[in-house]
């Protein structure tokens with residue numbers, strides 16, 4: 164039985180606060196002071212229980228964070244399928260980010276879909292000494308010769324590019340004029356910022372400066388909408404699109420899962436932009452509103468409760484015909500979702516979860532767990548900002564442990580002491596907890612499953628959580644003679 168299962172809320176809060184203090188004890192004074200600001204327990208006595216966020220990581224502490232290149236190339240630009248993305252610098256960053264984020268895209272590979280490829284300038288010592296601009300020019304020529312259908316080229320800078328004084332902007336300008344093709348320089352060197360987060364911002368700004376508003380003219384239909392910040396992990400964006408189109412809306416753009424260059428150019432030519440991942444794309448959504456008057460709103464397609472809320476909120480922005488269809492969509496799918504809940508809730512009810520993901524899911528997926536009767540007892544982000552925590556905290560139960568940029572040691576210790584029934588986090592965490600005998604689901608890659616968005620996704624989500632928690636494997640962790 165969990166230590167806190169018989170505790171009152173007050174006792175649970177006190178116990179978890181004590182756990183935090185015990186875990187922090189291991190650090191030297193300076194690190195302890197720093198880390199204490201990033202961890203909180205939700206408590207009615209503190210108004211918001213806000214934790215400090217978006218601050219530099221303490222050195223040597225084993226953060227799970229990535230860099231600006233990961234945020235810009237891995238997250239925002241990489242999924243755009245008809246643009247060739249050059250990882251500009253030495254071979255490592257491109258190689259390690261090659262094909263491991265499951266942003267699915269339709270199209271003929273190598274013809275009009277370059278997502279599964281790695282293009283790199285593969286810097287050598289001579290490029291560091293003499294600069295890489297000439298090499299970049301040559302590569303862009305080669306790319307265009309080999310892949311004549313590429314609609315554009317993006318140059319994603321890795322660390323050395325900004326350190327050796329290369330001028331990729333000037334190369335991009337020249338090449339763009341010569342080839343009559345957008346060539347987009349992105350200054351996402353990994354030393355900028357403190358996490359993936361600045362990479363998102365830099366990537367958004369590059370879309371704003373080089374693509375947005377420069378597409379072929381298009382009439383805006385009365386029901387044209389865009390999905391902003393859905394990277395189509397395991398087909399998520401397709402599952403969301405299906406619902407929106409059944410509601411009578413027309414999804415003309417997706418940013419950037421299964422996205423095209425034209426979608427980025429015409430992102431403002433819609434009646435409404437729906438933003439799923441606020442963290443990675445709020446910048447461009449706000450820009451489209453300020454510059455072109457394109458409204459945007461947030462939505463959440465994880466689990467039937469949030470899907471229903473979102474459908475109604477979205478439909479309310481349109482006319483009665485859309486609301487009518489929206490209600491029919493809910494009527495059609497709710498009984499199916501109810502069947503999923505009837506099947507899985509008895510197997511998952513009251514099970515507890517601890518989450519640690521990037522910039523959206525630590526709050527967005529809470530409702531889907533609650534639909535299955537599960538309780539999130541701990542959650543945290545790698546690279547969220549204050550406004551993300553402000554959106555998160557009201558959605559959490561009192562006593563929930565909240566951790567920002569959690570270290571490997573803290574997460575391991577928190578899990579040991581809070582004893583959740585499931586941990587949902589990334590690949591770097593997965594095997595640590597499985598070796599501890601704990602069910603684990605990857606909440607970035609969906610453990611190669613998915614989609615989890617929409618009505619199509621929820622049954623898969625429920626099945627996956629059940630499969631992890633109720634797997635017979637966990638009964639065989641201890642050798643019979645040591646039980």
Ligand code: SF4
Pocket residue numbers: 230231232233255256320321322351352353354
């Ligand atoms: S920090 Fe620099 S070297 Fe490391 S992955 Fe990011 S861009 Fe590449």
